[in-house]
Amino acid sequence: MGPLAGYRILELAGIGPAPMAAMLLAELGATVLRIERTRPSGLGIPKPARFDLLHRSRKAIALDLKRPQGAALVLRLAARADALIEGFRPGVMERLGLGPEPCLARNPRLVYGRMTGWGQEGPLAQRAGHDLDYIALAGALGAIGRPGQKPTPPLNLVADFGGGALYLALGVVAALLETQRSGKGQVVDAAMVDGAASLMTMFFGMYAAGQWRPERGANLLDSGAFFYETYECADGKFIAVAAIETKFFAELCCRLGLAVDDLPPQHDRARWPEAKEKLAAIFRRKTRDEWCRVFAGSDACVAPVLSLEEAPHHPHARARRSFVEIDGILQPAPAPRFSRTALADPTPPEEPDPQSAEALLDWELAADEIAALKAAGAFGSSL
Numbered sequence: 001m002g003p004l005a006g007y008r009i010l011e012l013a014g015i016g017p018a019p020m021a022a023m024l025l026a027e028l029g030a031t032v033l034r035i036e037r038t039r040p041s042g043l044g045i046p047k048p049a050r051f052d053l054l055h056r057s058r059k060a061i062a063l064d065l066k067r068p069q070g071a072a073l074v075l076r077l078a079a080r081a082d083a084l085i086e087g088f089r090p091g092v093m094e095r096l097g098l099g100p101e102p103c104l105a106r107n108p109r110l111v112y113g114r115m116t117g118w119g120q121e122g123p124l125a126q127r128a129g130h131d132l133d134y135i136a137l138a139g140a141l142g143a144i145g146r147p148g149q150k151p152t153p154p155l156n157l158v159a160d161f162g163g164g165a166l167y168l169a170l171g172v173v174a175a176l177l178e179t180q181r182s183g184k185g186q187v188v189d190a191a192m193v194d195g196a197a198s199l200m201t202m203f204f205g206m207y208a209a210g211q212w213r214p215e216r217g218a219n220l221l222d223s224g225a226f227f228y229e230t231y232e233c234a235d236g237k238f239i240a241v242a243a244i245e246t247k248f249f250a251e252l253c254c255r256l257g258l259a260v261d262d263l264p265p266q267h268d269r270a271r272w273p274e275a276k277e278k279l280a281a282i283f284r285r286k287t288r289d290e291w292c293r294v295f296a297g298s299d300a301c302v303a304p305v306l307s308l309e310e311a312p313h314h315p316h317a318r319a320r321r322s323f324v325e326i327d328g329i330l331q332p333a334p335a336p337r338f339s340r341t342a343l344a345d346p347t348p349p350e351e352p353d354p355q356s357a358e359a360l361l362d363w364e365l366a367a368d369e370i371a372a373l374k375a376a377g378a379f380g381s382s383l
Contacts, residue, residue, distance in 0.1 A: 001344040002029020007082045007176065008363065010035065010074070011058070012098075014087030016131075016156070017164030017192060018115040019054040022085060024169045027334035027343055030082075032058040033359055035074065036352045037065060038379075053331050055349035059359035062352035062379060069378035071097050079106040080363055082179075083172050085113035090120045100187045110185040111175040115168045117159075119191035131156035131192070134163070138196035143203060147217030147224070163195025218269070220244070226276035227252065227266060230305060237288035238305035241279070252300040256282055 007030040011022040019034075026032040034055065049055070063070040075098065078084055084103060086093055093099045093114075100112045117134050118124040124137075135141040135158045136151075145152040171188035179185055206212035211220075218224040227243045243252040246266070253260050256279075263278060264271035283291065288304050295302040306314060312323035312330050324333045327348040334343045360370050373379060 001342055002027065003338055003341040004173075005029035005341070007031070008080060009033070009172075010077055010081045010084040012074075012084070012086035012088070012093070013037065013060070014115070016054075016087075016160045017168065018085055018087030020161055020165035021113070021115065021168040021172070023054050023057055023346075024165065025083075025085075025172065026057040027346060029341065029343070031362060033077065033363065034058055034060040034352075035065075036060055036062045038062045038070075049349050049351050050327055051329065052349045053329070056326070056331075056346040057334075058347075058350075059362070060350050060352040061359050064378060065096050065098070067376070067378055069373055069376040073373060073378055074098050075102060075106050076365075077363055078103040078110060081107065081110060082176060083111040083113060085115065085168065085172065087115040090116060090125050104185055108185055109179050109183060111172055111179060111188060112185065113168050113172045113175075113188040113190065115164060115190050115192075117192045119194060120189045124193075131159040134159035134192040135196045138163075138193055138200060139204075140196050140200050142214075143200075143216065143222060145216040145222070147215065149216070151216065158199065159192040159196045163197075163199055164190065164192040167195035167198070224269070224272060226263075226272050226279055229276060229279075231280055231283035233283055233286060233288040233291060235287040235289075239283060239288055239291050240303045240305050242301040242303075244301070248299055248301045251298055252302065255295050255298055255300050255302075258282075 004025060007025075009022065009025055009030045009032045011018065011032055011034045013019065013034050013036045022032050022034065063073060065071050065074065078098075086098075094101075103112055104110055114120060116125070117129040118127060132141065132153055135154075138159070140158055141151045141153070144154055168188065168190035171190050175186055175188050203212055206219075207214070213219055216222060221228055223229055225244075227241060227249055230238045230240050232238055241252065243249040249266050250260055253263065260266075264275045286294070291302070292304050304310075304314075311317060317323055322333055323330055324345055325331075326346055329348075331346070334346060337343065361367070
């Protein structure tokens with residue numbers, strides 16, 4: 001099931017963006033094999049495997065890549081794969097003998113996807129970092145926050161998952177399409193700092209046009225505008241208002257019992273704080289759910305700010321089945337959707353198969369080969 005059915009992808013396990021890219025590719029239908037390391041790596045935040053949702057929808061084995069047999073097995077699997085993705089610092093895969101050169105020598109059609117923070121070269125390439133560092137350097141973090149306050153970390157959505165996982169997955173799929181024409185593989189260099197910068201394209205254009213101020217909380221989409229803001233309600237919960245277009249702004253005013261002229265002109269920046277105070281006072285008069293009833297069926301671009309607990313139970317999420325329960329855990333469903341090659345529900349995250357047999361049989365290794373590798377100590381536990 002899924003448009004990538006029939007493709008085989010190796011994932012050299014890491015944290016954050018590379019596992020999410022692997023999850024996305026697996027849920028688009030690819031057969032993905034996650035290769036965990038046999039020694040504790042200190043990566044990520046420890047949790048029971050069933051809650052590590054970025055590891056869902058694929059099988060896993062544990063390999064000692066420092067043993068010749070372990071590295072040799074990866075090369076054998078790479079020869080059978082359509083793509084390989086890894087998320088180590090530049091040079092690590094080369095030191096293991098698993099860099100692009102030996103892998104492409106085994107399989108000239110291989111797409112070799114590399115996920116790093118800073119890229120494969122450049123003065124920061126060997127530096128450690130996390131999402132917050134990458135968006136800081138890309139100009140994204142400095143643009144997020146309220147006036148007079150320090151920059152606000154937007155979870156780790158922008159670099160890890162938006163600029164990292166999605167760009168790696170897109171790059172791998174694009175390279176797979178190109179391989180169908182050329183018959184040649186290639187390396188995809190996906191850097192989170194590059195992806196985060198790419199996500200800021202519209203804002204760099206607005207800044208160049210004089211439509212975006214450098215200070216935080218002074219612009220259309222950064223909480224500066226009173227019609228693109230969150231407001232506290234009578235019960236301490238919040239409502240989100242995003243009535244940008246003129247007709248939607250008029251609908252907002254109508255549902256609030258106001259005429260458009262009762263508020264300052266929509267695009268008079270100097271009066272945005274005044275208008276914001278007026279709306280804040282109005283929204284404090286009712287609870288969040290009362291406001292939801294006021295705005296039901298309207299085009300005012302108003303929505304409740306839901307918690308992680310509430311979001312899966314919203315009627316729209318239920319109608320679209322945006323969340324699914326797998327192994328007793330409510331979690332986001334795979335996306336996007338396809339009319340003909342429908343996606344399967346995710347399968348629970350798996351610990352590396354201690355026998356390593358089932359996963360490797362899918363990759364055309366014979367049972368006696370697997371037994372020999374096991375006897376040589378190539379397999380192990382990742383715990």
